[in-house]
Amino acid sequence: MQKVTILGAGESGVGAALLAQKQGFEIWLSEKGNIQERYRKELIENNIPFEEGGHTWEKIQDADWIIKSPGIPDKVELIQQLLKLGKPVISEIEFASFYTDATIIGITGSNGKTTTTHLTYHLLKTGGLSVVMGGNVGKSFARILCEAPADVYVLELSSFQLDGIETFRPNISMILNITPDHLDRYDYQMSKYAASKFRITMNQTENDVFFYNAENEASLEGLDIHPIQAQKIGIKIPGMVFNLEGHDYSFDTTRLQGPHNRFNAACAITAAWLMDVAPEKIQAGLNSFSPVPHRMEWVRNFKGIEYINDSKATNVDAVFFALEAMTKPVVWIVGGQDKGNDYQPLITLVEEKVKAIICLGIDNEKIKETFSKLCKPIVEAASSAAAVYEATNQAQEGDVVLLSPACASFDLFKNYEDRGDQFKHEVLKL
Numbered sequence: 001m002q003k004v005t006i007l008g009a010g011e012s013g014v015g016a017a018l019l020a021q022k023q024g025f026e027i028w029l030s031e032k033g034n035i036q037e038r039y040r041k042e043l044i045e046n047n048i049p050f051e052e053g054g055h056t057w058e059k060i061q062d063a064d065w066i067i068k069s070p071g072i073p074d075k076v077e078l079i080q081q082l083l084k085l086g087k088p089v090i091s092e093i094e095f096a097s098f099y100t101d102a103t104i105i106g107i108t109g110s111n112g113k114t115t116t117t118h119l120t121y122h123l124l125k126t127g128g129l130s131v132v133m134g135g136n137v138g139k140s141f142a143r144i145l146c147e148a149p150a151d152v153y154v155l156e157l158s159s160f161q162l163d164g165i166e167t168f169r170p171n172i173s174m175i176l177n178i179t180p181d182h183l184d185r186y187d188y189q190m191s192k193y194a195a196s197k198f199r200i201t202m203n204q205t206e207n208d209v210f211f212y213n214a215e216n217e218a219s220l221e222g223l224d225i226h227p228i229q230a231q232k233i234g235i236k237i238p239g240m241v242f243n244l245e246g247h248d249y250s251f252d253t254t255r256l257q258g259p260h261n262r263f264n265a266a267c268a269i270t271a272a273w274l275m276d277v278a279p280e281k282i283q284a285g286l287n288s289f290s291p292v293p294h295r296m297e298w299v300r301n302f303k304g305i306e307y308i309n310d311s312k313a314t315n316v317d318a319v320f321f322a323l324e325a326m327t328k329p330v331v332w333i334v335g336g337q338d339k340g341n342d343y344q345p346l347i348t349l350v351e352e353k354v355k356a357i358i359c360l361g362i363d364n365e366k367i368k369e370t371f372s373k374l375c376k377p378i379v380e381a382a383s384s385a386a387a388v389y390e391a392t393n394q395a396q397e398g399d400v401v402l403l404s405p406a407c408a409s410f411d412l413f414k415n416y417e418d419r420g421d422q423f424k425h426e427v428l429k430l
Contacts, residue, residue, distance in 0.1 A: 001024065003025065003026045003064050004016075004025040004027055005027075005059070005060045006020070006028070006030070006067045006068075007060070007072055008031060008068060008072060009029055009036075009039050009050065010036075010069060011139065011143070012161075013067070014029075014043065014143070015139065015140030015142035016092040016096070017029050017050075018146050019096060021046060027049065028050075028060065028062075030051050030059070030060055031050065032053075032055060033052065033053070057081075061081075061085060061087065063087065065095070066090070067090055067091070067095050068090075070091060070092075070158060070161045074089075074163065090164050091164025092141065092142050093155070093161045093168055094165045094166055094167065096145050100149075102149075103172075103275075104153050104170040104171055104172075105152065105153070105171065106173045106174070107120065107157060107174045107267075108158065108162065108200050109174070109176025109177045110179040110315070111179065111260070111318045112260060112264045113157075114136075114312070115264050115295055116174065116176060117135070117154055117155070118289075119264060119286075120267070120268040120271050123269065123271075123285040123289075124154065126288065127282070127285070129152055131152040132148045132152075133155075134154075136161060141153065162196055162199040163196055165199060170204065170208070171209070172209045172211070172274060173209070174200075174267050174271075175198065175201075175211070175219055176263070176267065177216045177317070178197055178219050179216075180193075180316075194221070197222070198225075198228075202226075204228070204230035205230065206229050206230065209230055211233050214234030235266050235267055237260070237266075238262050239262075240262075244266075244273055249265075249279070249282060253287045254287055256286075256289070256291070257291075258325025259321070260321035261296065265286065269286070294420035299428070300428060300430075302430045303397060304396075305396070305399050306400045307388075307400075307403075307423075308322075308400060308402045309403050309420045309424055309427075311405065311409070312420070313405060314339070314405065314406070314407060315341070316343060316346060317345075319346060320345060320349065323346065323349040323350070323353055328398060329354075329355045329400070330353050330354045330399070331355060331357075331358065331394045331399060331401045332404065333381075333391055333402065334359060334406055335360045335364050335406075336361045336406075336411055336419070337407055337408040343366070343406070351374050354376060356378075357379070358379050359378060360381050360387040361405075362382070383422075384422035384423050384426050387403075387426075401427075403419075405419070
C-alpha cells in the first residue's frame with residue numbers, strides 16, 4: 001500500500017485525504033496550526049489519522065507522495081527538505097486529476113476568476129450538461145471527485161494551485177488577465193507570477209483550447225514567452241452584444257455590470273459554445289445568472305441611494321474595473337491591509353466618478369496622501385457601521401455607495417467575506 005502525506009487541513013487538504021482514502025492510500029495528515037472544528041470532525045468520522053499544532057518529520061517524510069496545501073510556499077524549509085529527499089510534492093489539484101477522465105475547464109487570472117467560474121458552470125448547467133464546479137471556489141477538486149462525479153468539471157485555479165501541478169491538463173483553459181497580485185510569493189517579480197498563471201497551459205495539446213485576454217499586456221507578453229500547443233482564442237471586451245459564430249448574446253437583460261463582467265461572460269459563453277450548449281440556452285443562462293456575493297453585489301436601494309458590495313476587490317485593478325462600471329456619482333469605501341498598492345492608476349477614475357472617499361482601515365495614510373490632492377471629502381471609519389453611516393451622510397438620491405476596498409481585510413475583519421457581510425448587515429439596518 002502506497003503512503004501519502006498531506007500537509008494542511010483546510011478544504012484542499014481534507015478533500016485530498018478523502019480521495020486518497022477512497023483510492024486505498026495509507027494516509028498521514030499534518031497541520032501546523034489548529035484545524036477548524038468541521039474539518040477535525042470529518043477526519044475523525046472517516047478514521048483519517050492526523051496531527052495539528054506542529055509537524056512530525058519522521059511521519060511526514062515516510063511517504064511515497066506529499067500533497068501540500070496551496071497556501072504553503074515551495075520555499076519553506078519543510079518543503080525544501082522533502083524535495084532534497086526526492087519526495088514528489090504536488091498540489092491537491094494535480095493529485096485529483098489522476099483519478100478522472102472527465103472534461104476539465106480550468107479558469108485562472110488575477111481578477112474575475114470566481115465570477116467566470118460560476119457563470120461558466122451556470123451556462124453549462126442551464127444547457128443540461130452533467131457538470132460540477134470547484135477548485136479554488138466552493139469544494140476542492142478532490143472532494144467533488146468523491147462526492148459528485150460528473151462529465152464536466154469547471155475549476156477555479158489560483159496561481160498557488162498551479163505551482164504544484166506536473167501533468168494536470170485542462171481541456172479548456174482560460175487566463176482572464178494578469179495584473180500585480182500576490183507578488184510577495186513570487187519575489188516581487190511579475191514575470192514569475194505570470195509564469196505561474198501560464199502553467200495552466202503547459203500540458204495542453206493541439207486538441208485542447210486556451211482563451212486569453214487579447215487586451216491585457218501581461219497576457220500578450222506571456223504568449224511570446226511560453227510555448228502553447230493548444231488552440232488559442234483571444235477574447236476582447238464586448239459591447240452590450242457579444243457575437244459568436246453568427247449568434248448575438250445580449251447583456252441588456254442580465255445583471256452583469258461593467259465591461260470586465262462582459263469580458264468574463266464572453267469567456268463563459270465561448271466555453272459553453274465549445275461544449276455544444278444551444279445559443280438560446282446560453283442566453284437563458286445569462287439572463288438567470290445572479291452575481292456572486294462580494295463581487296459587485298447589489299445590496300439595496302435606500303432613499304434613492306444604491307449600495308454595492310465589492311468586498312472581494314482586494315487589489316487596485318479590481319477597483320479600477322468596479323469604478324469603470326459606475327454610471328452614477330460614487331461614495332467610495334476603500335482601505336484595509338495594504339499589499340504594497342500603487343493607487344496612481346485610479347486617479348483619473350476617482351477624479352471623474354467619486355464624490356467622497358470613506359477610508360475603512362486602521363492605517364489610511366497612503367490612501368489619504370494619494371487622493372487628498374483631488375480635493376474631495378475624505379472621512380475615516382474604523383468599523384463597517386461607521387463606514388456605512390459616513391457614506392450615507394455623504395450620499396444623496398441618485399448616488400452609489402460602493403464598498404471596493406483595494407486592500408486585504410485582515411486589519412479589521414476575519415476575511416473579505418466577513419467585511420462584505422458586515423457591510424451588508426449595516427446597509428440593511430438603514
